[in-house]
Amino acid sequence: MSCTDCHSGKDTTGGHSNRTIGRHVARVACQTCHIPIFAKNADNTIATEETEIHRDWQQPHPTASGVIHPKPTMAGNLYPTYKWWNGTSSSYLLYDRVASPIPTTIPTSAPNGSVNNDGSKLYPFKYKTAFQPLNSSTNELIALDTSVYFSTGNFVDATETNAAVTTADVKASNGVVHIINKVLLPQEVLDILNPPVPNIVETAQSVEDLSLLVAALIQADAGLVGVLSGDGPFTVFAPSNAAFAALLDALGNDYNSLADFDTDEEKALLARVLTYHVVAGAAVASTDLTNHQELMTVQGESLFAILGHGVQIRDKSAVDANVTTADVMASNGIVHIVDKVLQTQEIVDILNPSH
Numbered sequence: 001m002s003c004t005d006c007h008s009g010k011d012t013t014g015g016h017s018n019r020t021i022g023r024h025v026a027r028v029a030c031q032t033c034h035i036p037i038f039a040k041n042a043d044n045t046i047a048t049e050e051t052e053i054h055r056d057w058q059q060p061h062p063t064a065s066g067v068i069h070p071k072p073t074m075a076g077n078l079y080p081t082y083k084w085w086n087g088t089s090s091s092y093l094l095y096d097r098v099a100s101p102i103p104t105t106i107p108t109s110a111p112n113g114s115v116n117n118d119g120s121k122l123y124p125f126k127y128k129t130a131f132q133p134l135n136s137s138t139n140e141l142i143a144l145d146t147s148v149y150f151s152t153g154n155f156v157d158a159t160e161t162n163a164a165v166t167t168a169d170v171k172a173s174n175g176v177v178h179i180i181n182k183v184l185l186p187q188e189v190l191d192i193l194n195p196p197v198p199n200i201v202e203t204a205q206s207v208e209d210l211s212l213l214v215a216a217l218i219q220a221d222a223g224l225v226g227v228l229s230g231d232g233p234f235t236v237f238a239p240s241n242a243a244f245a246a247l248l249d250a251l252g253n254d255y256n257s258l259a260d261f262d263t264d265e266e267k268a269l270l271a272r273v274l275t276y277h278v279v280a281g282a283a284v285a286s287t288d289l290t291n292h293q294e295l296m297t298v299q300g301e302s303l304f305a306i307l308g309h310g311v312q313i314r315d316k317s318a319v320d321a322n323v324t325t326a327d328v329m330a331s332n333g334i335v336h337i338v339d340k341v342l343q344t345q346e347i348v349d350i351l352n353p354s355h
């Protein structure tokens with residue numbers, strides 16, 4: 001059921017008597033104008049129309065029926081939060097991993113869409129938050145056992161995954177058996193069930209097409225392997241093997257392989273090229289980028305995100321790199337594979353000596 005099922009024609013430019021409104025209906029949802037405040041107290045009953053805006057599972061809250069609920073925070077007369085929405089939502093499902101390091105807030109479900117996305121309209125939303133459990137060793141959201149929580153209100157017991165003894169002390173001729181409700185798992189099996197998330201260097205090592213990037217990180221001999229294995233978050237634009245081959249080609253006969261960066265000066269040059277591919281302090285997903293967004297690199301010069309023909313990255317040269325595989329998640333950041341080695345001003349000058 002939508003507003004126009006009953007108010008037909010209101011979504012057309014002439015649907016409202018005021019023509020200015022008609023210019024907005026294509027991109028502004030009916031609710032945005034017609035529901036400026038929600039959870040309004042109607043004053044016609046003693047009941048309040050307040051709505052739940054936060055739920056804290058760490059604070060049990062007994063209800064009249066004896067069932068224990070997480071403590072809700074209620075509020076009324078609220079202004080919506082406005083978001084562009086294309087009708088789909090992003091959502092974390094149970095056992096999904098959140099980015100590492102774990103952010104202070106995790107949007108478990110949020111509207112997808114943007115002002116640039118033709119399918120999107122501006123909608124009003126109720127913004128609701130909760131404290132809920134996360135397994136900080138695997139970065140997974142975990143379910144509370146609500147049957148335990150509703151009867152005990154105990155947050156820890158409800159997230160407890162320990163085995164319980166269901167039948168104790170079954171005597172045998174050569175010992176005693178306790179029946180438990182769970183198969184006990186050694187670490188080795190847990191690692192298979194929840195493989196540890198590789199870091200950026202391990203991620204690069206696992207991708208065949210990034211073997212020259214790994215070789216370059218080692219060849220530069222500037223501690224980059226250690227840095228990119230360490231605490232992030234980092235955003236790394238990872239050139240493919242073909243991209244490195246193209247750079248070597250462009251550099252001419254003196255550079256047939258990465259091993260030809262063998263003097264101290266050449267290794268330092270290679271390190272400056274590589275750090276031009278790294279943004280420190282943020283794991284930026286391709287969907288978080290905005291057109292012409294400036295990305296300050298560890299090398300010191302900027303890159304720019306260019307959106308429109310997929311995701312492209314603008315360096316100091318005249319040719320943008322294409323992101324061919326976006327959003328490879330690593331434990332300490334995010335990797336976007338690009339089809340070109342990004343060129344610092346120094347490399348542009350080397351490749352175009354006449355300028």
Ligand code: HEC
Binds near residue numbers: 034
């Ligand atoms: C099931 C049919 C139905 C749907 C769906 C519906 N409405 Fe209505 N709406 C009505 C009726 C009936 C009235 C009262 C008309 C009257 O009093 O003349 C009304 C009245 C209104 C009014 C005028 C209120 C006033 O003060 O005069 C607005 C504005 C409105 N609706 C907006 C919306 C919006 C926005 C939506 C979608 C979120 C919506 N309606 C969905 C049936 C509907």
Ligand code: HEC
Binds near residue numbers: 004017018024025034
């Ligand atoms: C940009 C804000 C805006 C949007 C978007 C908008 N409206 Fe309205 N609407 C208004 C305003 C302001 C009025 C009162 C002035 C008017 O009728 O021109 C109104 C009036 C109405 C009325 C009552 C008009 C009457 O017959 O007296 C209805 C019903 C209504 N809108 C439904 C809708 C529906 C359905 C949509 C979505 C398809 C919608 N509106 C989108 C601002 C908006």
